[in-house]
Amino acid sequence: MLNRVKNVGYGDRTPFLNAAASVNLRGEIDSIIDEQVDQWYKTVPQAAHLEGKDVNSAYYKRHLIETAWRIRLLRVAEAKALVEVAKVSPEAAQIWAHYEQEEMLHDDLFIQDLQRVGVSREEFLATEPYLSTKLLAGFFSYLLDHEGPLGVIAYSYLVEYVNVKLEPRKLEALKGSVGESKIVGQISHSHTDINDDHPGEVWAALRFLIKGEQDIAALKRYLAEHQKVLAMYFNELYLDTLASPQAKVA
Amino acid sequence: MALHKLTVSSHGVDFELPSNSPLTDIEWEAGGKNVIPLGCRVGACGACLIKVKQGLDALNPRNDEETAFIELLGYSGADYRLACQCLIRGELAIEVIG
Numbered sequence: 117m118l119n120r121v122k123n124v125g126y127g128d129r130t131p132f133l134n135a136a137a138s139v140n141l142r143g144e145i146d147s148i149i150d151e152q153v154d155q156w157y158k159t160v161p162q163a164a165h166l167e168g169k170d171v172n173s174a175y176y177k178r179h180l181i182e183t184a185w186r187i188r189l190l191r192v193a194e195a196k197a198l199v200e201v202a203k204v205s206p207e208a209a210q211i212w213a214h215y216e217q218e219e220m221l222h223d224d225l226f227i228q229d230l231q232r233v234g235v236s237r238e239e240f241l242a243t244e245p246y247l248s249t250k251l252l253a254g255f256f257s258y259l260l261d262h263e264g265p266l267g268v269i270a271y272s273y274l275v276e277y278v279n280v281k282l283e284p285r286k287l288e289a290l291k292g293s294v295g296e297s298k299i300v301g302q303i304s305h306s307h308t309d310i311n312d313d314h315p316g317e318v319w320a321a322l323r324f325l326i327k328g329e330q331d332i333a334a335l336k337r338y339l340a341e342h343q344k345v346l347a348m349y350f351n352e353l354y355l356d357t358l359a360s361p362q363a364k365v366a
Numbered sequence: 367m368a369l370h371k372l373t374v375s376s377h378g379v380d381f382e383l384p385s386n387s388p389l390t391d392i393e394w395e396a397g398g399k400n401v402i403p404l405g406c407r408v409g410a411c412g413a414c415l416i417k418v419k420q421g422l423d424a425l426n427p428r429n430d431e432e433t434a435f436i437e438l439l440g441y442s443g444a445d446y447r448l449a450c451q452c453l454i455r456g457e458l459a460i461e462v463i464g
Contacts, residue, residue, distance in 0.1 A: 218410045225405045225413060300464070304405045304413040311438060312410045 123203035131323055132331075138323045141332065148336060149277050152343050160347050161354040166286050171293040173233075175357040180230045182349065185245035186252065187223040191216070193256035193268065200265040201325065208324035212269065215317045218308055225301030232298040246356070248349040255345055263334075266325050270338035273322055276315040283309070373459040375419055377401050389449040389460070390414065403464045407450045412439050414449035415464035424456030 133141060157163045165175060194216055202209035230240055259267035283306045290299045308314065326332060369382040372392065379401060381392045390407060392398035405413030409432055418425065422445055428436075432451050446463070 218406050218408050221407055222405060222411070225411065228403055228413075300403070301405070301413065304411040304464070307412045307435075307439075308406055308410040311435065 125202065125204055125206045125209075129205070129207065132327050133323055138319075141326075142319050145273070145335065145339070146277060149274060149339060152339065153278060153282070156343065156347070160350045162358055163350065165358070167289045169289070169293060171290070172358055175353065176294065177230065177233060177235050178357055179353060180226050180233075181235070181240055181243050182246055182249050182353065184223040184226040184230070184240060185243075186249050186349075187219075187226070189245070189249065189253040190256060190271075191220055191223075193253055193260065194272070196260055197256070197265045197268040200260055201269070201321070204265065205324040208269075208321040211317060211321040211324075215272070215314065215321065218312060218314075222305050222308070225305045227301075229299055229301035232300070233294065246349060246352045248345065248352045251348065252342075252345045255341075266322075266331060266334060267338040267341075269318060269322050269325060270335050271342045273315065273318045274339050274342050276309055276318050279306070279309050280315055370424065370454045371457050372454060373420075374401055374462060375459055376461040383454050385455055386453045389416070389452045389454060389458075402449045402462055404450070409435065409448050409451045412436075412448070413464045415439060415441065415462075416447055416449045416452075417461045417463055418445045418447060419459040419461055421456055421458035424454060424458045426451075426453040426455065 131138070162175075165171065166179070194212075198209055198212055198216065201212050227237055227240055231237065256268050256271070259265070283302075287299060287303060287306060290302070296303075322335070326335065368385045370385060372381045372383055372389065373379075374381070374392075379397060381395050381398060383389075383391055383395075390402065390404055392401055393404060402416065403413045405411035407414075412435065415436070425447065428444070428447060428451070432448055436446050436448065441463070449460075449464075
């Protein structure tokens with residue numbers, strides 16, 4: 117009998133990656149990201165600025181503003197991604213929905229930290245995000261429409277893995293440079309990522325979306341592409357705040 | 367439905383909430399925004415940590431996850447709660463820690 121229903125995630129639900137293969141691939145991906153992080157510090161201007169003893173106030177405030185906007189904009193795209201994930205794998209969708217539930221309102225933590233350094237919510241709302249922030253959101257839209265949800269979920273794995281690895285170091289530095297009482301929101305955000313094992317949660321969703329070798333190859337390319345778009349943001353932030361007038365003209 | 371008084375002693379403000387409302391609902395009451403710092407609202411970030419000064423029995427009990435996380439944050443004692451996990455069931459006085 118003909119059944120024309122599709123895009124519901126039935127069929128063979130056994131993941132392409134069994135448990136051992138998933139662990140192995142995750143290890144490989146983590147190594148790739150480690151190399152990307154090394155490259156990041158070598159190529160992105162002032163990549164370690166927030167880990168230093170003297171933090172430029174304009175750089176710090178604008179970074180918090182852009183981070184809050186990035187989180188907010190990407191939440192819309194990630195909510196749309198839930199639809200596309202559910203069409204492929206309701207198992208992955210359940211995990212993704214839980215992850216999004218925990219992350220959904222985290223922009224507020226950064227806005228609270230902005231208020232702690234004298235930037236009001238009104239000032240934040242009146243600041244249009246950088247083009248690079250908008251482009252990242254746009255990239256998500258493109259991916260969902262034309263390549264599928266794997267690329268969107270890959271972004272979250274990249275940032276969660278890097279955050280768990282590097283954020284504690286950055287927060288320790290900010291305690292000294294900005295003041296511990298002024299970074300309470302960022303500390304709370306980090307609690308969720310680390311204590312709730314957000315990298316593990318996102319990987320669990322990714323595992324269900326990887327249906328073959330091509331998806332593994334695609335995942336690796338997505339990680340590199342997201343890094344490029346994030347580098348555009350940090351470059352824009354640097355030019356807008358720290359760069360000398362000569363650097364801006366060049 | 368009964369309304370219960372919630373006093374936020376650290377801010378000197380009172381609210382009334384219907385029975386079984388999450389404490390975080392004061393965000394939507396006049397003067398309630400920003401009284402309790404809020405983050406994830408699902409018990410995962412610690413932003414909304416409070417200390418119950420009076421009326422511990424007027425809240426739903428803490429579960430193991432909330433207890434473990436509060437201890438991880440460095441606080442021991444049954445009177446520490448995450449506001450987003452609390453449902454008001456009687457008169458209550460709290461102090462904002464987070």
